[in-house]
Amino acid sequence: MDDRKEQWQAAERLALALTEGGLQRMAARTLAVFLFTDQETVTMGEIADQLGVSVGSVSGALKSLLSVGLLERLPAPGSRREHYRMRDDAWATLFSTQNTLTQTMLHAAETGIKTTAPQDPAHRRLTQMRDFYQFMLGEIPTLLHRWQQQQLG
Secondary structure, eight states, X not given: OOHHHHHHHHHHHXXXXXXXXXXXXXXXXXXXXXXXXXXXXXXXXXXXXXXXXXXXXXXXXHHHHHHTTSEEEEOOTTOSSXXXXXXXXXXXXXXXXXXXXXXXXXXXXXXXXXXXXXXXXXXXXXXXXXXXXXXXXXXXXXHHHHHHHHHHO
């Protein structure tokens, strides 16, 4: 089998796994392009061509991936098209931005705790939820620091 075809099949399988994990389908497929490309940067048109979709559908996916810090937009002197690439620190950045979800869950647990009596089973479960998310938030900086140290050394 042709290596590029095999790689693209692997990219599509990865995109499917990302979709099953909660990422929107077009964002997952777009991310797969960045993970499997041999180019330093890609344009919206190149992504659309690779995926066989419209530039408009890629536009929304790019905005989504840019907003969570996985991608970055680059200047391309002499080109009228915008170029994009994966950030070198994409995964750590994504993990850091996921703290927003963790904060939301923590706040929801705290709100629920205030509305339940201490002897209520819901109070116990909500307290455990809060404690878990507080623990996770406390561990993230250390975990990211260890990751950065491993990458340097």
